[in-house]
Amino acid sequence: MRKQVDRSIAIGSIVAVAVVPTVLVLMPWQEFEPAGTKSNNSSPTTPADGLLMPPSPNRSPGAERAPSAAGQDPLPLPDIDTPAAGGGGGGTSGNGSAGNGRATLKPADDGARITAVKWHGKRQADVSIASPALGSTQKVRVLLPRAWSATANRTWPVLHAYHGGSDTYLSWTRSTDIEQLAAKYDVLVALPEGANGSYVDWYNDGKGGIPRWETFHTQEVRQILERNFRAGSARAAMGISSGAQGAVTYAGRYPGMFKYAGGFSGVLSMLSPGIPALLQYINARPGHDQSASMIWGDPIRDRANWVAHDPYHLAPNMRGTRIHVSSGNGSKGPLDKTNHAPWDIRYLSESQVERTNRDFVRSAKSAGVPLTTNFYGAGSHTWGYWKREMHSQWPTMMSAIRARKY
Numbered sequence: 001m002r003k004q005v006d007r008s009i010a011i012g013s014i015v016a017v018a019v020v021p022t023v024l025v026l027m028p029w030q031e032f033e034p035a036g037t038k039s040n041n042s043s044p045t046t047p048a049d050g051l052l053m054p055p056s057p058n059r060s061p062g063a064e065r066a067p068s069a070a071g072q073d074p075l076p077l078p079d080i081d082t083p084a085a086g087g088g089g090g091g092t093s094g095n096g097s098a099g100n101g102r103a104t105l106k107p108a109d110d111g112a113r114i115t116a117v118k119w120h121g122k123r124q125a126d127v128s129i130a131s132p133a134l135g136s137t138q139k140v141r142v143l144l145p146r147a148w149s150a151t152a153n154r155t156w157p158v159l160h161a162y163h164g165g166s167d168t169y170l171s172w173t174r175s176t177d178i179e180q181l182a183a184k185y186d187v188l189v190a191l192p193e194g195a196n197g198s199y200v201d202w203y204n205d206g207k208g209g210i211p212r213w214e215t216f217h218t219q220e221v222r223q224i225l226e227r228n229f230r231a232g233s234a235r236a237a238m239g240i241s242s243g244a245q246g247a248v249t250y251a252g253r254y255p256g257m258f259k260y261a262g263g264f265s266g267v268l269s270m271l272s273p274g275i276p277a278l279l280q281y282i283n284a285r286p287g288h289d290q291s292a293s294m295i296w297g298d299p300i301r302d303r304a305n306w307v308a309h310d311p312y313h314l315a316p317n318m319r320g321t322r323i324h325v326s327s328g329n330g331s332k333g334p335l336d337k338t339n340h341a342p343w344d345i346r347y348l349s350e351s352q353v354e355r356t357n358r359d360f361v362r363s364a365k366s367a368g369v370p371l372t373t374n375f376y377g378a379g380s381h382t383w384g385y386w387k388r389e390m391h392s393q394w395p396t397m398m399s400a401i402r403a404r405k406y
Contacts, residue, residue: 162243199246252314328379
């Protein structure tokens with residue numbers, strides 16, 4: 001493994017930051033534990049097809065504080081209805097509770113619980129989760145296969161799709177045709193909120209505590225879906241930008257959790273020269289209530305924590321997961337429809353992403369990781385390329401988790 005540059009906040013790195021400003025707002029326990037450790041928004045409102053219990057009066061779900069501990073739930077758990085017959089499996093499945101197509105909701109191990117389910121048609125639901133890991137209520141959009149039922153005897157393979165920085169759980173359905181693509185397969189798709197949390201449990205000057213986005217995604221969301229939406233153990237993950245870093249990092253920190261992880265334009269080598277300084281700059285810029293030091297710690301003093309979340313260093317743990325990475329080179333490509341200046345952030349950020357991806361690929365190949373790549377040349381840090389990559393990789397993802405095509 002090559003020697004990483006510790007003091008990348010020296011002169012050369014500062015130059016890199018000056019050249020590449022606001023980049024990638026990337027970033028920003030078996031039960032699965034991180035490898036090498038031990039356990040110690042609003043959405044569009046449409047009439048609910050199957051809501052169960054509304055939030056308590058005068059309390060906004062987005063501002064609701066999570067219960068302080070498992071078992072200290074001030075509200076009774078609601079029920080989840082199967083959507084009305086004719087779309088998502090029908091009301092009465094004949095194999096559920098009381099023959100009414102309804103199942104009692106179950107919390108995650110740490111007490112994370114569903115507080116609301118808002119249906120959009122027959123096969124899409126926005127699920128509000130009161131999260132102890134985050135100290136707030138956050139949403140997950142769930143796309144359900146056509147045969148889904150809350151009380152089915154079977155489970156479904158799952159694809160977790162992570163969004164980029166300064167975006168929300170709505171981004172995949174807003175910017176791609178993922179709904180139409182998913183509808184062709186017998187698969188459940190989860191689109192969780194990630195905010196600007198960088199897909200990590202924040203370091204907070206070594207004190208830990210909230211927000212713990214990694215715990216939210218890998219423990220709370222996973223368990224909620226398994227216990228209430230019939231999600232199975234065959235999982236894939238994909239992400240764009242900081243979500244790409246999240247997908248590949250989770251594959252390394254939780255060996256065996258995912259059978260496939262796809263990273264489209266993510267920073268996959270956090271300690272490559274100039275990258276720590278770049279992340280420090282991005283996360284400390286005006287309008288952000290965070291810093292890279294709060295997220296990962298100081299890149300020199302707390303290097304061990306950076307290494308523990310760096311896909312480059314986690315690569316040996318990914319031998320059991322099929323990994324795919326892709327990026328452009330930061331020059332104007334065929335899907336860049338407007339004439340942006342060469343120094344536009346879309347181009348500058350992607351050039352740095354490609355550099356970290358190539359560093360990661362060298363590490364992954366050396367570790368024997370089953371890896372595919374698509375360094376497609378001309379292209380910027382934009383959705384057009386990520387949507388194209390999603391379509392290209394979709395059959396491979398579905399094959400990895402054995403989700404059949406209708």
